[in-house]
Amino acid sequence: MLVELQERAYPIRIGPGLLADGASYKLLRSRLVRVVTDQNVAALYLERVLEALGLTPNEVLVLPAGETQKTWANAERVLDWLLAARLPRDGVLVALGGGVIGDLAGFCAAVYQRGIDFVQIPTTLLAQVDSSVGGKTGVNHARGKNMIGAFHQPQAVIADTDTLRSLPARELAAGLAEVIKCGLLGDAPLFARLERDLDRLLALDAETLAETIERCCALKARIVAADERESLHGGAGPRALLNLGHTFGHAVETYTRYETWLHGEAVGLGLCMAADLSARLRWIAEEDAARVVALVQRAGLPVRPPQGITPDHFRGLMAQDKKVAGGRVRLVLLRAIGEAVVTADFDPDALEQTLAHYCAA
Amino acid sequence: MLVELQERAYPIRIGPGLLADGASYKLLRSRLVRVVTDQNVAALYLERVLEALGLTPNEVLVLPAGETQKTWANAERVLDWLLAARLPRDGVLVALGGGVIGDLAGFCAAVYQRGIDFVQIPTTLLAQVDSSVGGKTGVNHARGKNMIGAFHQPQAVIADTDTLRSLPARELAAGLAEVIKCGLLGDAPLFARLERDLDRLLALDAETLAETIERCCALKARIVAADERESLHGGAGPRALLNLGHTFGHAVETYTRYETWLHGEAVGLGLCMAADLSARLRWIAEEDAARVVALVQRAGLPVRPPQGITPDHFRGLMAQDKKVAGGRVRLVLLRAIGEAVVTADFDPDALEQTLAHYCAA
Numbered sequence: 001m002l003v004e005l006q007e008r009a010y011p012i013r014i015g016p017g018l019l020a021d022g023a024s025y026k027l028l029r030s031r032l033v034r035v036v037t038d039q040n041v042a043a044l045y046l047e048r049v050l051e052a053l054g055l056t057p058n059e060v061l062v063l064p065a066g067e068t069q070k071t072w073a074n075a076e077r078v079l080d081w082l083l084a085a086r087l088p089r090d091g092v093l094v095a096l097g098g099g100v101i102g103d104l105a106g107f108c109a110a111v112y113q114r115g116i117d118f119v120q121i122p123t124t125l126l127a128q129v130d131s132s133v134g135g136k137t138g139v140n141h142a143r144g145k146n147m148i149g150a151f152h153q154p155q156a157v158i159a160d161t162d163t164l165r166s167l168p169a170r171e172l173a174a175g176l177a178e179v180i181k182c183g184l185l186g187d188a189p190l191f192a193r194l195e196r197d198l199d200r201l202l203a204l205d206a207e208t209l210a211e212t213i214e215r216c217c218a219l220k221a222r223i224v225a226a227d228e229r230e231s232l233h234g235g236a237g238p239r240a241l242l243n244l245g246h247t248f249g250h251a252v253e254t255y256t257r258y259e260t261w262l263h264g265e266a267v268g269l270g271l272c273m274a275a276d277l278s279a280r281l282r283w284i285a286e287e288d289a290a291r292v293v294a295l296v297q298r299a300g301l302p303v304r305p306p307q308g309i310t311p312d313h314f315r316g317l318m319a320q321d322k323k324v325a326g327g328r329v330r331l332v333l334l335r336a337i338g339e340a341v342v343t344a345d346f347d348p349d350a351l352e353q354t355l356a357h358y359c360a361a
Numbered sequence: 362m363l364v365e366l367q368e369r370a371y372p373i374r375i376g377p378g379l380l381a382d383g384a385s386y387k388l389l390r391s392r393l394v395r396v397v398t399d400q401n402v403a404a405l406y407l408e409r410v411l412e413a414l415g416l417t418p419n420e421v422l423v424l425p426a427g428e429t430q431k432t433w434a435n436a437e438r439v440l441d442w443l444l445a446a447r448l449p450r451d452g453v454l455v456a457l458g459g460g461v462i463g464d465l466a467g468f469c470a471a472v473y474q475r476g477i478d479f480v481q482i483p484t485t486l487l488a489q490v491d492s493s494v495g496g497k498t499g500v501n502h503a504r505g506k507n508m509i510g511a512f513h514q515p516q517a518v519i520a521d522t523d524t525l526r527s528l529p530a531r532e533l534a535a536g537l538a539e540v541i542k543c544g545l546l547g548d549a550p551l552f553a554r555l556e557r558d559l560d561r562l563l564a565l566d567a568e569t570l571a572e573t574i575e576r577c578c579a580l581k582a583r584i585v586a587a588d589e590r591e592s593l594h595g596g597a598g599p600r601a602l603l604n605l606g607h608t609f610g611h612a613v614e615t616y617t618r619y620e621t622w623l624h625g626e627a628v629g630l631g632l633c634m635a636a637d638l639s640a641r642l643r644w645i646a647e648e649d650a651a652r653v654v655a656l657v658q659r660a661g662l663p664v665r666p667p668q669g670i671t672p673d674h675f676r677g678l679m680a681q682d683k684k685v686a687g688g689r690v691r692l693v694l695l696r697a698i699g700e701a702v703v704t705a706d707f708d709p710d711a712l713e714q715t716l717a718h719y720c721a722a
Binding site for chain 2: 086110143144146147319
């Protein structure tokens with residue numbers, strides 16, 4: 001499938017066995033290529049990719065794994081390495097790994113010599129359905145997630161579903177949070193299918209996986225094509241819908257210093273909180289909010305926030321989120337399952353109730 | 362005048378007294394604004410700008426002055442400061458200063474929360490005719506100038522020609538190098554006018570200054586509108602013409618670690634070397650190359666490279682320049698005064714002769 005962005009359009013290939021398939025890498029032929037990956041992914045898949053690409057281990061930078069690595073300092077490390085290697089402006093950077101590697105390497109590709117081509121090879125469900133598509137790149141900051149970054153579209157995304165077989169159950173669940181989010185925000189039939197087929201996804205049924213990933217990518221591609229830089233309506237346009245669950249989630253991730261919660265886990269909780277708030281506002285039925293919590297829970301995701309977090313923490317951290325406009329917190333909330341809106345126009349008491357409810361011991 | 366870039370079009374105002382004129386800042390009304398400047402400029406102009414903008418000194422970050430400050434570390438410092446101030450995504454960053462401040466603050470605006478608005482208030486001739494127009498932002502690296510950066514267009518450029526009265530003669534001369542470059546690469550009548558009017562420019566005649574700056578901005582705006590990201594023809598399109606003199610110049614700046622040569626001084630020498638090479642290739646007459654050297658020299662710019670630099674140094678540093686494509690150094694060379702071409706297709710022996718000639722004691 002294709003992400004339609006005029007001269008920045010790019011293909012997404014989804015399916016088993018793509019990593020070792022030379023045809024996946026057509027774009028890279030006769031180009032100078034460097035690969036950034038992490039230790040976990042390198043141990044599992046690097047050999048296969050290097051062989052298919054005809055590269056040596058010298059042409060790869062292997063970083064430690066984990067969200068704590070998505071830093072300004074590591075961006076400098078990657079850039080130093082690219083400069084030492086003298087990768088030219090028409091070279092290509094390949095991001096082999098999950099969302100952390102994709103966001104970090106993508107940001108480096110965005111700013112190396114003011115922007116070079118890059119290719120995403122996402123190896124987690126979260127990266128395959130979400131972070132590798134749409135061009136958002138960046139690093140975290142002590143004051144918030146993704147506070148520094150760039151919009152930089154990849155030249156191609158290669159999503160080999162076989163890589164999900166090595167994914168720890170916890171990371172698979174984290175990816176499912178973004179899948180559930182897609183259904184919730186804009187694809188009610190997908191949400192219903194997830195309620196029906198969740199066990200097959202958890203069992204990594206190949207066909208269900210490929211169909212689900214494709215459906216999520218298609219939704220995301222439509223939204224990104226409509227609002228590439230999240231710039232429509234002062235940042236409250238179509239693309240902002242993809243932040244469903246994220247403002248609550250980012251607060252949790254920042255509170256726990258990116259050390260204990262996975263991004264998808266925080267988003268899963270954020271979906272529950274957004275649904276809870278939407279129900280308190282009487283925008284959706286309580287039963288629908290309960291369906292959200294039930295599906296998030298069945299996916300193996302936490303539905304309660306971390307120990308010790310208070311409404312004050314949430315308020316402070318949410319106020320620092322990028323989604324603040326003119327001093328009011330803007331949230332993505334639900335009008336129905338399959339229909340989300342971006343708004344700062346809601347009763348703040350309802351938000352207080354949601355925070356109090358979720359922060360109660 | 363307007364830089365025509367569709368939805369990214371922006372105005373350039375040029376003239377005396379603009380800094381203190383509230384009308385200059387229309388765009389900034391009712392926006393949250395932060396200002397980045399340097400110590401030299403702050404001492405001269407900050408009060409005036411803060412008053413016109415209605416800001417307090419707390420809303421300004423004052424950095425040390427100089428090209429050595431254009432670093433990844435200082436970008437982090439600016440970003441930390443913006444995050445601590447919680448500048449929202451719809452805030453505006455103002456760059457008040459020369460090219461270093463404009464490039465550094467512009468880069469920070471490009472990556473802060475994936476891009477916020479910024480306004481350039483260039484206070485040097487070089488920044489007014491060149492670096493503030495066109496959207497190139499970035500920082501230097503030990504391995505080369507501007508190796509890390511982004512394309513990010515300002516919302517407006519405000520060029521107050523009165524600020525040039527405080528400019529040291531050496532910096533005025535450095536700016537004239539870019540003015541001469543404009544004439545050389547695409548405006549033969551401007552080059553002829555410079556030969557005639559150079560003394561008036563050096564005497565800061567107000568009318569001559571404004572006309573000359575406007576003419577340079579107009580040329581640059583036309584080129585940028587045709588090739589915003591220097592992406593046409595694999596980086597050898599119209600925008601690359603603006604690099605006339607820069608590949609030689611960057612080598613000199615890197616060799617001297619940005620410590621002794623001003624950018625414009627290096628470009629002035631680079632213009633002489635590009636003209637010398639063009640004459641050796643018999644693309645221009647020797648007399649025309651001599652006119653270039655004469656004008657550069659009259660402007661008060663060096664026409665010999667720094668002590669100790671060798672052809673080997675030049676070759677190594679030029680190979681690292683961004684303008685390398687497929688292993689061959691691409692240069693901007695002259696076909697006539699007022700007509701430049703971007704090419705890797707020239708006799709390498711002629712380049713050797715130019716390097717030997719310029720590196721001879």
